[in-house]
Amino acid sequence: MFYFIINRLAQALLVMAVVSAISFSLFNFVGDPVNNMVGQDATREQRIEIRQQLGLDDPILVQYQRFMINVAQGDFGLSYRIKQPVSQLILERLPATLELVFASAIIAVFIGIVLGVFTGIRRYSWVSKIIMSVSLIGVSLPTFIIGIGLIYLFAVYLRWLPSSGRAGVIEIGGWKTSLLTIDGWRSIILPAITLSLFQLTMILRLVRAEMLEVMRSDYIKFARARGLTNRAIHFGHALRNTLVPVITIIGLNIGGLIAYSVITETVFQWPGTGLMFIQAVDFVDVPIMAAYLIFVALLFVVINLIVDILYFVVDPRIRRGGS
Amino acid sequence: MSHLLEIKNLSVNFPSRRGQVAAVNQVSISVEKGEVLGLVGESGAGKSTVGNSVINLLEPPGYISGGEIIFDGIRIDQKSNEDMRKIRGAKIGTIFQDPQTSLNPLMTIGKQLSETLIETLKISGSSAREKSIELLESVGIPDPVERLNAYPHQFSGGMRQRVVIALALAGDPDLIIADEPTTALDVSIQKQILDLIKSLCKARNLGVIIVTHDIGVIAEIADRVAVMYNGQLVEQGTVKQVLQKPKHDYTKSLISAVPSGDQKLHRFTVVDYIDGSEEKVTLENVSDHWLSKNKSSETHKTAISVKDLSIEFSIRQALFRKNRIFLKAVDNVSLQIQTGESFGLVGESGSGKSTLARLIAGLYQPKSGEIDIFGHDVLQRNQKAKTSLIRRKMQMIFQDPYSSLNSRMTVEDIISEPIRFHRSTLNSNETSKVVNDLISFVGMPMTALKKYPHEFSGGQRQRISIARALASRPEILICDEPTSALDVSVQANILNLLKDLQEELSLTMLFISHDLPVIRQMCDRVAVMQNGKICEIAKTDTLFDDPQHEYSKHLLGLMPRMDLFRL
Amino acid sequence: MSETNKSSSRWQRFLDNDIVYSFFTTPGAIIAASITFIAITAAFAAPIIAPYNPFDPAQISLWDGKLPPAWADGGSPAYLLGTDNQGRDMLSTILYGGRISILVGIAAVFLGMLLGVTLGVISGYFGGLTDTIIMRIADVQLTIPGILVAILINGIGRAALPLELREEFAIYVVIVAIGLTDWPQFARVARGATLVEAEKEYVQAAKLIGLPKFTIILRHILPNTLRPVLVIATIGLALAIIAEATLSFLGQGIPPTTPSLGTLIRVGNEFLFSGLWWITFFPAIALIILVFSVNLLGDWMRDALNPKLR
């Protein structure tokens, strides 16, 4: 266990080191930031001056060292565009993204598992076949098409839900949430569905496949032979065993949700980190891009650690060590 | 008087795209309380299907196409799923083959027991707990109170099978169907489990159906026996009656095919009843044939010499070496095998016998020790060319016929690969001639060459494996449990083939098996292994007649005594 | 035995094959394969069957821009599915665009597969430090979501190329970007399969024959790892086509002068509210049908190639 955790932590550190190196290399690859920081009237002297102020003329290694020291202290510098501290910008927008990802994850995981279990148990029923076909369409639709379609249908045509934005924001203890008001709920529905759809179908299909696998196992057969009810077999025995492999994938998929929130947030003008990232890409606001990458990697690493720990909880074979 | 269970003219069909396959055809058997019925047959005989039909858990798409199943006077084959569920567990308990996979790995056994008890006996949680302890005690699990909170992986194989039996008994059934309950277990444990089942049957006045392929098990435990072949019941009667005076030809050949532990025969009795492979073609003038042309110029008296050989596997990783746990799979082993000798290696699973064989074959690198093949130290690094030449003289036959052939290659490619790789023929014409000779030499038709491995049965695949091994023109053949995955009738054929080959090609043979009678039939000398160490090396007859080491004695004591029934 | 006999028996055996049988008895698989086949053929035959060449700027007339489909009011019979904002024939543009999408998808998957399978098999077979290094790199890459990696590689690739090569190489940059995000999947699957296969006794037998490591890997292990890899590749193709579309939708992919389906949807999306629905609708439908049929095929393949599920 100790070895395992040390191993995982070392791995996490390695990941973060590599990602921060990549992030830093962005500074040297993408566009010229100075241009975005000054108006179109600025003179060449002003540009040179700003380059010096930002230390863009120092040797790469010096720049990298400075970057790493700052990053380790949680300081990602100032946004080139807005001239505000990047870490603060990210922290401000984090609640929006996390709530969206959270809502999507709940939808994806809950509906995905329920439908996956259903189609796994009722493999030959026509309802399952319909669900499976529809789910295949779900995997085949690019996120942006889903988003545009939903807006057109529910906001423009039916006018049931707001087309974009995050309404009904209330602050509780420094966290700005939109999950406590009806307006907030109304505004999160479409983006959350859009974001979750792809992952939902992935989870559904995975759970179904695992379920079929587990349902064929000897212990399920033995459970049947002991006269246990279907409910006990499906939910007490099969589901739990299904979940072990599913947990990893769900962990990875939540990372995928964060990644695809970039697109969803753009389509729905959801004021989260993804929207900020895309805006930063447009303006070559490298400090934000770099910080966002590091931040996503960090979330991923944390999620993966949690998944590893969940393994311990769910699977006693790992928990107590092999015999 | 009605039987506890009566099966009348049961037929089970499996529809497939090539038509209906009758897995069970008009089978009628019955079981009484307090009686153990053995249902014996080889793989594909339909014996497990009979068991599954009784509890209505046929693998889809199989279905009962005819006949009646009457349990306790009530016809149950047409009952609804829900009604059958209430019978399963409560009236009919079941034990499956593999205790490793029969238990839910994520649930404590206490939970699995109490869940079953609550469902079948409709009792409260606390009394279920008491009952669970009682049950575990009755199947011989020590410390039952503590063990309730343990997970399946914390039990050894035998203990796990005891838990499975406890679970099968939980609903206080009248009938137990045990499907190959000991096949996955070591001999020593096998006997304990069989004794347990037998004693429970008598103590609780249960009806028991034991489904098995192993005549030895039948002899050990059953009161009556029913023999199945190809979906049909060929014979039934009391054990004594059937084993001693088999009426049906199939039964006769089946019994005669079981290797005897007490005397060495020249050849195994072959089950004539089974139309299996073609008869082996004996090559004329083998000594002039391609196969014999690569003999070592220098002949060493000692083919294999192993000195202080050790290997260990890491079974727990840790940051610091002192915290890591290693398993000494082979621990300081020394032995010598003479050229032309047939040397046996016997032991239970985990004793390290397969590891030792692979070390000798060069598939694993030892941690320490020496291996000399024909006097050449194969572990030294400076004579690689010579070492690989020597190594080529050593080939292996593996246990699992399904994984030992590359399923993506035709049989011809498989057999010709070593020939082409070593360029040991002059041209492709000679290669195909040699391949043709080899395939008939191991008793297979030439048409087999163009086919892929999945088109063959286990025994045929083992023959192809042998042909592939011969294609390297080996002088040493290592056989690692070559027949333990095969039916007894096929086993005899393969063992006979190996015997003939050894004789004709004067091969040195290292023969590994857990099955003492097989060892006795095959080997000149034998080594007994336990926990990575060799306990005893002796001439085969000496060992069987007068074992010195405690463990050898113990093993021999467990050997099924078929002879009790032979006249 | 005559030659014809031999081949017919071979054909017979082919039909007898469980997978082939499963294919011909699964209507979904037949439909999916047909659509995929038609789509791929149509895409590659685009220069022959398309009425116009939308990639040749000299053939485009801006005055024909924004025409609706032939059957709608104001539509021209010369343009069956209408024209886009530049005056390109939608039907031809979709055929050519589909070609680019499929090309990018196949090339990216192939690249990912080549890299992933090579590394995965090496990793699985040799184990030890090699394995650790390769799989750690894969883990690191899996840590950053694919689409971000693609945006990143694409951005760096474009920035690193000399100006004049950028447009020409945009498609290769996209292929590399998507291919490089794909490989860990293949590596994991190939490694897993290799670990299983390498333990099998036929590999040990091959070692005993004395075959060199790479012969064993190529002749014995590789062919046996291909089944799961094939399944991943098919599903990967669908994902790669979507990834290309998403990149293009974000303005990071194929330039609109030689548009892919994704670029077409992005461009057309801007006209959705102005009533020019056909500019985005037809490419979107084409994309969805294409991806759906590839997915359907992959789905069937996964079931058919997994004997346990049958």
Added chain:
Amino acid sequence: MNFCKLAKLSSVALIMATTANAENVLRWTSQGDALTMDPHSQNESPTIAFNGQIYEALVARDIEMNLVPELAESWTASPDGWTFKLRQGVTFHDGADFTAEDVVFSFNRALEESSDYKEQVKTVSSIEVIDDYTVKLVTAGANPILPNTLTNVYIMDSGWAKANGVEKPQDFAAEEETFSVRNSNGTGPFMLMSRAPEELSVLERNPNWWGDSMYPGNVDRIEYRPIKNAATRVAALLSGEVDFVLDAPLQDLKRIEATEGLTTKTVAQVRSIFFGMDQSVDELRSSNVKGANPFRDIKVREAFNLAIDKDAIQRVVMDGLSFPTGIITPPGVLGNTPELDQQYGFDLDKAKSLMAEAGYADGFEVQLDCPNNRYNNDEKICQAAVAMLAKIGVKVNLDAIPKAQHFPKIQKRISDFYMLGWGVSTLDSHYVFSYLFEGEGSWNGIGYNNARVNEITKLIETETDIPKRTALIDEAWHIIKKEMPYLPIHHQVLGWSMKDNVDVPIAADDHLRPRYVVFK
């Protein structure tokens, strides 16, 4: 942490937002939010427009772009500067009085190193306070257009700035954001109530505003929500969530106009779109022509001009919403005349023969650099140009990229052939000459260098005789029109969309002026 306080404030405001129905609430959206509330930190159009609702300058432009008094009631020129009479009785939102001291403070602040408005005020050498309500901006020489450049130089309260430690605009090197980034205190018609950047900003009517009776506007409250994605922005209008969209895509205007309850307004924008052709180098970087630069040949430039069908671009690409032109400065700017504005026309045959005369009968290859997120349909215009130039045999490779990567190419003069748009905030040609034509102009990416044009650029900086100055400007434009260094396409048109129960007068500088907005 002031962020918490602020956020709490915003939540209160949001709850109010949902309850206050009786008021005239203007809910509107556009692509990009203001970058900061600091009036001197960012010289960027949306920021200027947004802050213009809160802050005021000495002079302003009305809807027609005429200079009108704002915090100054009148102004007079003298050879050494301009004297401004300040409006009396004006208070800042926090109640402080507006005096000459605030003007001095604000101009000095705009001159700070970290200010983004140095260019606008750099000709001001000193500021004299004549009395509490009169200031004189002293310039080095005569500056005929100084008031034109002051419309974006907003006046802050010196006391408030000092109290909150924001005497200087935000600096790049600073570690933390300053108070003025999120807080504001102007004299303008609206007061900032809450602000969540890129999310929602709420402004409320300033009850004490001096101009209440002079302007027709009756908006009580403004809720601004930026929406980046164009389709989403239009969807928000179509679904009735916003009352006004500043920048709906041009092609959607027809649809919006046709929707019941919605209407659109268009106006010519003060921005011209054109292509630049680099004549500074001896050999183009992206061309297959070696050893020569085809763009140096006026025949080639003319052929390009004639090959591009600006009417087709107007009709199909721009949906009629553009004004094809022959000069790269729009009407309304001093220097534009109807005669100069005439486009060169479209004549494919003549273009082909010109190419042949120039020795490029088979055309040549060149790369066109184009932004894809800056101008109306920028990338689509370029695409259309690619097709049109193909017809005279020129193979154009299009590289359309975000503006952040596009503009440096022009400034570093490494682009052979590029698209650029130029807006003229001063409404005077000098702004165009000095950046685009003067030999050293920082946006002169084509290396144009004409002695007379250079000279005129210098002369009109100090020439105060208006007719003489106008004649000089006219002369320069005629030289340019003849030499065709750039390839003019059109002047952009702005299109605003709104519900028809609200009248939002459109302004050519694309700035929303809520003081004119009337709810019917």
